[in-house]
Amino acid sequence: xxxxxxxxxxxxxNPEGLHMRPAMQFVDLANTFDAEISVSNQDTxxxxxxxxxxxxxxxxxxxxxxIRAEGVDARKAIDSLQxxxxxxxxxxxSQSGVGQKDDG
Amino acid sequence: MEIRxxxxxxxxxxxxxxxxxxxxxxxxxxxxxxxxxRASEIQRVRKAFARAIQELDDIKSAKRIEESKxxxxxxxxxxxxxxxxxxxxxxxxxxxxMVTAEYAVSTILREIASHFAGIDxxxxxxxxxxxxxxxxxxxxxxxxxxxxxxxxxxxxxVILAHDLTPTQTAGFNKSFVxxxxxxxxxxxxxxxxxxxxxxxxxxxxxxxxxxEIPPECQVIVDGNRGVVIIDPDEETxxxxxxxxxxxxxxxxxxxxxxxxxxxTRDGVRVELMGNIExxxxxEQVLEKGGDGIGxxxxxxxxxxxxxxxxxxxxxHAYAETIRTMKDKPVVIRTxxxxxDKMPHxxxxxxxxxxxxxxxxxxxxxxxxxxxxxxxxxxxxxxxxGDLRVMFPLITNLQELRQAKMILRDVMEDLDEYAVPxxxxxxxxxxIETPSSALTGGLLAQEADFFSIGTNDLIQYTLAVxxxxxxxxxxxxxxxxxxxxxxxxxxxxxxxxRIGLSVCGExxxxxxxxxxxxxxxxxxxxxxxxxIPEVKQIIRSxxxxxxxxxxxxxxxxxxxxxxKNVLRDAALKILPENF
Numbered sequence: 001x002x003x004x005x006x007x008x009x010x011x012x013x014n015p016e017g018l019h020m021r022p023a024m025q026f027v028d029l030a031n032t033f034d035a036e037i038s039v040s041n042q043d044t045x046x047x048x049x050x051x052x053x054x055x056x057x058x059x060x061x062x063x064x065x066x067i068r069a070e071g072v073d074a075r076k077a078i079d080s081l082q083x084x085x086x087x088x089x090x091x092x093x094s095q096s097g098v099g100q101k102d103d104g
Numbered sequence: 105m106e107i108r109x110x111x112x113x114x115x116x117x118x119x120x121x122x123x124x125x126x127x128x129x130x131x132x133x134x135x136x137x138x139x140x141x142r143a144s145e146i147q148r149v150r151k152a153f154a155r156a157i158q159e160l161d162d163i164k165s166a167k168r169i170e171e172s173k174x175x176x177x178x179x180x181x182x183x184x185x186x187x188x189x190x191x192x193x194x195x196x197x198x199x200x201x202m203v204t205a206e207y208a209v210s211t212i213l214r215e216i217a218s219h220f221a222g223i224d225x226x227x228x229x230x231x232x233x234x235x236x237x238x239x240x241x242x243x244x245x246x247x248x249x250x251x252x253x254x255x256x257x258x259x260x261x262v263i264l265a266h267d268l269t270p271t272q273t274a275g276f277n278k279s280f281v282x283x284x285x286x287x288x289x290x291x292x293x294x295x296x297x298x299x300x301x302x303x304x305x306x307x308x309x310x311x312x313x314x315x316e317i318p319p320e321c322q323v324i325v326d327g328n329r330g331v332v333i334i335d336p337d338e339e340t341x342x343x344x345x346x347x348x349x350x351x352x353x354x355x356x357x358x359x360x361x362x363x364x365x366x367x368t369r370d371g372v373r374v375e376l377m378g379n380i381e382x383x384x385x386x387e388q389v390l391e392k393g394g395d396g397i398g399x400x401x402x403x404x405x406x407x408x409x410x411x412x413x414x415x416x417x418x419x420h421a422y423a424e425t426i427r428t429m430k431d432k433p434v435v436i437r438t439x440x441x442x443x444d445k446m447p448h449x450x451x452x453x454x455x456x457x458x459x460x461x462x463x464x465x466x467x468x469x470x471x472x473x474x475x476x477x478x479x480x481x482x483x484x485x486x487x488x489g490d491l492r493v494m495f496p497l498i499t500n501l502q503e504l505r506q507a508k509m510i511l512r513d514v515m516e517d518l519d520e521y522a523v524p525x526x527x528x529x530x531x532x533x534x535i536e537t538p539s540s541a542l543t544g545g546l547l548a549q550e551a552d553f554f555s556i557g558t559n560d561l562i563q564y565t566l567a568v569x570x571x572x573x574x575x576x577x578x579x580x581x582x583x584x585x586x587x588x589x590x591x592x593x594x595x596x597x598x599x600x601r602i603g604l605s606v607c608g609e610x611x612x613x614x615x616x617x618x619x620x621x622x623x624x625x626x627x628x629x630x631x632x633x634x635i636p637e638v639k640q641i642i643r644s645x646x647x648x649x650x651x652x653x654x655x656x657x658x659x660x661x662x663x664x665x666x667k668n669v670l671r672d673a674a675l676k677i678l679p680e681n682f
Contacts, residue, residue, distance in 0.1 A: 016227050017225065019231070020176055024179055024183055047189055050187050050188070050189040051187050052184060052189060055220065055228065055231055058225065060225045060228070061411050
């Protein structure tokens with residue numbers, strides 16, 4: 001692994017999974033980095049900067065994802081994306097948990 | 105005249121001419137191009153994307169869509185249109201297969217849509233509707249023809265469709281579109297959400313709508329009861345016109361009515377509770393002047409979560425509901441699904457008769473970890489207000505004892521961890537089978553309250569599946585057998601001095617209110633939009649006349665006669681209602 005390549009494993013913990021608003025936030029954030037960022041769910045690996053590919057990943061609640069970034073700002077990208085995922089979970093639980101699910 | 109029952113997703117009554125929209129059945133034929141034309145076809149795709157983005161921007165600003173859920177839908181579409189890898193799949197197809205831009209757009213988007221539709225998670229599978237919507241928008245620009253006649257409506261209409269795309273519903277001109285009815289969709293589909301936020305009555309999941317809807321025919325969409333009537337006869341039309349008028353009037357009278365008690369002319373107080381499915385509906389119960397929640401269906405937690413709900417998923421939903429309701433009672437019904445409907449279960453028994461199979465409390469008693477998870481959450485939330493628990497489909501005392509024993513086990517677990525809960529939580533059961541109705545006296549010894557679930561009680565008593573069109577006319581709450589069972593349950597509950605309510609559909613049927621009151625029911629739990637109307641009925645009658653009516657009905661020997669008597673009585677009391 002080169003110096004500018006980072007990888008983390010995360011679990012999707014918000015009840016509605018990575019879709020709609022969370023997916024948009026994730027893709028938008030990924031697009032702010034120069035690094036190439038990929039997300040893997042088991043055998044499927046997709047581009048974190050594509051909303052289509054991220055939706056096809058079917059990252060429902062409980063899914064374990066591997067996020068990999070390569071490029072000059074790879075480290076920062078990984079840290080920010082992890083922070084966002086934590087943020088999404090805490091937003092959901094501080095609002096109303098699954099009560100907000102009606103927005104699907 | 106054709107009457108169809110679906111799921112009411114947005115309240116209100118609409119009566120207008122039908123406008124049938126078919127948004128899926130156009131096929132783009134495969135046409136080949138020459139290698140030299142590839143660049144220009146790819147350019148056409150780019151232009152179509154650019155125009156589609158422009159159009160979405162325009163809709164967004166013109167409609168001033170502030171409602172976050174709708175703007176989320178548009179935001180997702182916008183991101184798809186700006187997604188380079190998405191566009192690349194289309195242009196790659198043009199390049200490799202040498203096909204037209206429209207064929208490539210249609211092929212790739214349908215591929216993606218069917219991929220989404222096949223994913224076993226309602227949040228993702230419902231994204232397929234978004235993809236069809238994007239396809240339609242792109243094709244509109246590629247083909248240069250205006251497909252979307254909804255946006256150009258010049259007369260009032262009710263929209264009938266297989267399924268409506270989110271931007272179609274948002275693009276409606278509200279002054280012409282009076283309501284809509286779709287064959288597909290569910291409570292969480294975009295169509296439903298958009299309809300609610302725009303205040304257009306809507307009924308979804310109607311199944312195959314008649315393909316031969318006469319041109320210019322009238323359609324009634326009853327978003328309160330979940331009924332759609334195609335080509336209604338004059339009598340029905342007249343009734344509904346009055347009903348719609350009443351509903352409109354109620355909206356203005358609501359403020360007055362909300363503060364008034366549901367009390368008969370001779371001063372008997374009736375409790376009106378709401379049936380809800382989602383925590384955010386609790387607010388509506390208060391708005392409509394409800395006294396509490398008599399039936400909180402918890403199935404949505406299991407159906408829409410993507411995985412089995414955790415204890416916290418349950419807890420948050422219950423806590424939000426009870427906080428909204430403050431001191432008012434909230435009755436939580438434990439999981440009431442069949443094994444065939446449990447999305448996360450490995451048990452998919454091949455049942456030839458699911459209505460008589462592993463469902464509801466039976467399923468819970470066999471999957472204790474799942475059942476205990478829900479009970480723990482209910483107990484934890486029980487300290488936040490007047491929370492009560494209700495077990496569905498109890499058929500005998502043994503089952504009730506088992507369920508209560510498990511609840512006590514969970515209490516002991518909580519004691520160990522010093523988690524607070526209400527040890528005196530009120531425990532009730534649904535009476536929805538003939539066996540429980542016939543043994544009400546026994547069950548009442550060990551239950552704190554009964555709630556009569558008329559839909560299942562009728563199905564099991566009359567052996568009729570009302571979704572089966574060949575026998576659905578046999579399904580009637582006015583059958584003497586059903587009324588006798590209900591009467592017995594009321595007597596048993598009164599004798600044992602336990603709580604009693606009716607939470608089936610008859611509790612919101614204007615023709616049955618007087619009968620239920622006359623038989624001794626004092627608590628009704630019903631669809632939230634119907635609360636004001638039922639309250640109005642209660643306030644216009646006296647218990648004495650209700651009792652006379654109940655005695656007359658008891659002496660009659662057929663469903664038809666009983667219905668006529670109930671109808672006459674209702675007409676006398678509230679002529680303007682029918």
